[in-house]
Amino acid sequence: MQTDRIRASGITDVGLKREENEDSFSLDDDLGLYVVADGMGGHLAGEVASRIAVDLVNKSFRKWKESETSDLDLYGYKDPSLTDPGNHILSSIRLANRVVFEMATENNECHGMGTTIVALAVMPDLIIAANVGDSRIYLVRGGEIERLSKDHTVVAEQVEMGIMTEEEAHHSPLNHILTRNLGANKDVRAEVFEIEPAPNDRYILCTDGVSDLILDEEIKRIVEEGDGPETLCRSFIDEVLKRGGHDNATVVSVYLPDIEQKKQGILRKMGGLVADMLAGIQKARKNIRP
């Protein structure tokens, strides 16, 4: 089934080994914002941290989108390599970090709490993917799978530095040690990637409870075999539980519409032919010139 709007769905599951679910997620089709967070810290602190982070990123991004000003009212500095919306996602994450950090330092029962975060913002001509920690965003497009997030773990950084191979990293006991999260420091640097959307893109946001058990290539296969976003999320969670469900598992899937068909009018095809001819002529003229 194809529609002309975004379709998204999300499921979180406590898994088979944990007592509490410390993951949180949000879906907002109007805002085009999808967020997943994996909290840590004893008692209820992890759950609180992930919930607050998800809510704050939503609130702060919504506030900017609805304010209709072109002013960049950012929390922290502007990153010149990013668009304005990209800077606002970055700013929203920084703000959420600050709040979680303050709570963790001021309240005894919140001490040591923190959370990862991944956020996907979908706009008509722009996709923004941001993350802190080891929760991930995948893009499945044209038969390929690609990560749009960078793990902030000791092993991932060592792989990037060339100190460790992917193979060593996979078996490393340090797999779950984060180098960045929300709540540990006063400031945090989120990873932000910006890409152009394409028709039929499928984005998967998930916590390590999913990506620990299902490899990238398997994720691609499950996405390609999946039907709607709801059934897809269900298949992921079923697979995680089948493989032991050692941790809380959360998955959010976002399907972009198939708008290509609308564009494929006869005029477009004719136009394309003319454009090819003109480009050919231009080239020919250039070659004739001495």
Add this chain to the structure above:
Amino acid sequence: MARLVLLFNDQVIREYPFVKQSMTIGREAENDIQIDNLAVSGFHARIDKTGESFILTDLQSTNGTFVGDKKIVSHKLSHSEKINIGKHVILFLASEKEDGVLPGSEKEGGLDKTMILDTAKQRELLAKQESAAPRVAKPKKIGVLTFLDGSKEGEIELTKKLTRIGKAGNSEVKLSGLFMGATSATISKRPSGYAISFAGGMTKLKINGDVVKNSVQLNDFDTIELGSYRFQFYQKDLG
């Protein structure tokens, strides 16, 4: 409290209580455990306390870090394990409270659980690690487009995460042409490197002569064609 005991020829040289989040071992004076011996690298190895566990990491040292006779990259230390660096031995002693690291008693929820490192210290150490490993550290690179053909000349550095190429005013690379799309193509910097995507308009995007309708990864010296414009892509070292 855990302790580290530095030995040379089975003689105890010094004992170090593990009072910090992490301790470094090396020849330079800034190390917590300094070993003044040429077989030891400036910053040779470090031990991080993460939760109840102690993790030993080799900082890409010249002569390697060994636990017993096994060369390690990173290793979770167990009680009374011996770390061999050159001719020196460092004995690791876990405290009673940290029973979780005693041999054979893998505590549930130990390293399987996500934890955060003391990040300020970690940054510092990773920076040191980078400088200690110049042979393998990958230099930071930036993508560059060079005009090969068309009405423009010169180079364009891809300083943005997303570079739009097209007719629209907000394009980072502005091209003209009747059938050029407002945004004809985009180049994005992603975790796996640079990728180019066709975005719209009637002008086709070709990479090395092949029409691209979706997106492809860009490799050094790929030729990009948009109508009568031709560019070459490559990555140059930054700084």
